[in-house]
Amino acid sequence: xxxxxxxxxxxxxxxxxxxxxxxxxxxxxxxxxxxxxxxxxxxxxxxxxxxxxxxxxxxxxxxxxxxxxxxxxxxxxxxxxxxxxxxxxxxxxxxxxxxxxxxxxxxxxxxxxxxxxxxxxxxxxxxxxxxxxxxxxxxxxxxxxxxxxxxxxxxxxxxxxxxxxxxxxxxxxxxxxxxxxxxxxxxxxxxxxxxxxxxxxxxxxx
Amino acid sequence: xxxxxxxxxxxxxxxxxxxxxxxxxxxxxxxxxxxxxxxxxxxxxxxxxxxxxxxxxxxxxxxxxxxxxxxxxxxxxxxxxxxxxxxxxxxxxxxxxxxxx
Numbered sequence: 001x002x003x004x005x006x007x008x009x010x011x012x013x014x015x016x017x018x019x020x021x022x023x024x025x026x027x028x029x030x031x032x033x034x035x036x037x038x039x040x041x042x043x044x045x046x047x048x049x050x051x052x053x054x055x056x057x058x059x060x061x062x063x064x065x066x067x068x069x070x071x072x073x074x075x076x077x078x079x080x081x082x083x084x085x086x087x088x089x090x091x092x093x094x095x096x097x098x099x100x101x102x103x104x105x106x107x108x109x110x111x112x113x114x115x116x117x118x119x120x121x122x123x124x125x126x127x128x129x130x131x132x133x134x135x136x137x138x139x140x141x142x143x144x145x146x147x148x149x150x151x152x153x154x155x156x157x158x159x160x161x162x163x164x165x166x167x168x169x170x171x172x173x174x175x176x177x178x179x180x181x182x183x184x185x186x187x188x189x190x191x192x193x194x195x196x197x198x199x200x201x202x203x204x205x206x
Numbered sequence: 207x208x209x210x211x212x213x214x215x216x217x218x219x220x221x222x223x224x225x226x227x228x229x230x231x232x233x234x235x236x237x238x239x240x241x242x243x244x245x246x247x248x249x250x251x252x253x254x255x256x257x258x259x260x261x262x263x264x265x266x267x268x269x270x271x272x273x274x275x276x277x278x279x280x281x282x283x284x285x286x287x288x289x290x291x292x293x294x295x296x297x298x299x300x301x302x303x304x305x306x307x
Contacts, residue, residue: 058286065223081225090210090255135227146256146282153277160301
């Protein structure tokens with residue numbers, strides 16, 4: 001027996017309380033685990049598609065920059081990059097999903113009009129503008145991916161943690177407590193029988 | 207909600223496209239710099255909300271260290287240019303018990 005117990009009635013009451021509490025905790029944790037898995041499934045497909053989208057957009061965007069560099073020259077592209085205005089701001093908040101705090105990321109002003117970019121209007125280049133457009137799209141996807149992937153990682157961590165707790169309660173804590181309870185119950189019954197027998201013997205001697 | 211910034215860490219060729227998209231916070235890794243040092247510098251910057259890195263650069267780290275870095279929540283590190291999703295797939299398999307990815 002894993003738990004060292006004294007076979008007394010107060011211990012039995014105490015153990016019964018503990019078993020009840022553990023069983024309630026087990027049910028709640030099981031519900032939490034199921035809830036987290038449902039939340040995880042909600043974002044799984046989105047997470048799968050966004051990663052593929054991210055890779056595809058990065059490849060396109062890199063190609064566009066390569067074309068712009070080939071057509072206008074590396075210096076012109078670097079110069080355009082340095083003259084670019086507007087830094088996208090992110091609003092990072094948090095949301096609570098079944099006790100798991102996940103980030104919510106909101107971004108504004110990623111896409112900008114050509115005349116607001118800060119590039120020279122004297123010598124415009126469609127190649128650089130195209131590269132700009134694709135990278136703006138890529139950044140938007142990155143922001144979405146950051147939110148989804150972080151949520152998914154945090155949910156997975158919590159699912160694993162909850163699963164371990166549920167398993168520990170189901171296969172270790174509750175069975176040990178029940179075993180200890182059965183031991184005390186049987187021992188008390190035995191003591192009661194011994195006592196009855198003793199009383200009968202004493203009564204028989206009288 | 208906190209206002210954060212997007213940042214990019216990598217060599218100059220990697221940064222230029224993001225500069226075109228308007229990102230100003232750059233952690234350029236020069237020829238004499240170590241990527242690891244720049245990444246840690248970027249991560250210690252409290253204003254950074256999302257840090258964009260290239261998957262190829264992240265491969266310099268051993269798998270365990272890479273996993274710890276990619277699991278960071280503040281800043282969220284997004285590694286791009288990756289085609290396989292081994293880390294996430296392993297994580298899902300470990301947590302759920304089946305391969306869903």
